[in-house]
Amino acid sequence: MSTPFERLKQSCAAEWRAYCEHEFVRQLGAGTLPMEAFQHYLKQDYLFLVHFGRAWGLAVYKSRDIGQLRQSLDSLKAIIDVELDLHVKYCGEWGISEAQLAQLEESRATLAYTRYVLETGNRGDILDLHVALAPCIVGYAEIGNWLVDQRFTVRLDNPYGAWIDMYTSKEFQQAAQAEVDWINAQMADISDKRFQELARIFSEATRLEADFWQMGLTLQN
Numbered sequence: 265m266s267t268p269f270e271r272l273k274q275s276c277a278a279e280w281r282a283y284c285e286h287e288f289v290r291q292l293g294a295g296t297l298p299m300e301a302f303q304h305y306l307k308q309d310y311l312f313l314v315h316f317g318r319a320w321g322l323a324v325y326k327s328r329d330i331g332q333l334r335q336s337l338d339s340l341k342a343i344i345d346v347e348l349d350l351h352v353k354y355c356g357e358w359g360i361s362e363a364q365l366a367q368l369e370e371s372r373a374t375l376a377y378t379r380y381v382l383e384t385g386n387r388g389d390i391l392d393l394h395v396a397l398a399p400c401i402v403g404y405a406e407i408g409n410w411l412v413d414q415r416f417t418v419r420l421d422n423p424y425g426a427w428i429d430m431y432t433s434k435e436f437q438q439a440a441q442a443e444v445d446w447i448n449a450q451m452a453d454i455s456d457k458r459f460q461e462l463a464r465i466f467s468e469a470t471r472l473e474a475d476f477w478q479m480g481l482t483l484q485n
């Protein structure tokens with residue numbers, strides 16, 4: 265028997281694969297991704313993370329009990345206090361200054377994805393919001409693992425090695441698994457109709473993640 269989360273992925277298998285095995289990801293694994301593409305991605309990812317933080321703020325607001333409230337607040341604090349700082353530091357290593365980050369123009373792909381997540385959370389409940397966020401959290405964990413298994417992936421002397429290390433780290437993998445577990449528990453007794461609603465959200469967010477890679481690869485604004 266497959267879990268609800270596995271059924272979400274199966275309901276948009278082609279889209280999930282197009283996202284996780286995207287050309288950007290392959291070139292990153294092989295170490296052949298042009299530096300400009302990665303820098304463009306990193307800059308837009310800064311904006312993505314800011315809105316991702318806001319999404320956890322929305323999860324705080326949409327929480328239905330004190331446990332969810334604490335969990336959402338922890339995620340909000342982690343992204344604002346830790347992950348954004350780490351991202352700014354990592355951008356610095358790639359020659360992108362804080363001043364540059366502060367002046368960025370948001371690309372269409374960033375706008376579409378982040379506002380889609382926030383809109384989904386606004387109109388729906390906390391489960392809708394988590395399902396909209398799941399391709400981001402769970403997808404990156406799968407991508408890291410997938411890359412490590414590919415013959416074309418270069419682990420030593422790959423300029424993007426730190427990126428792969430981050431998403432294959434035990435901490436990150438555990439956080440992604442916790443998210444899967446949470447979603448599976450919340451989806452345990454839902455109706456078919458509700459499943460279809462969530463599957464639609466999951467599929468749309470997955471497509472928007474693939475567009476985010478494409479934006480990086482083609483340097484779109």
Ligand SMILES: Cc1ncc(C[n+]2csc(CCO)c2C)c(N)n1
Nearest residue numbers: 309312316343347400401402404476
């Ligand atoms: C477009 C885009 N999608 C996913 C991630 C990965 N990511 C960002 S925050 C977070 C969860 C940790 O709170 C994860 C997995 C990214 N960086 N950029």
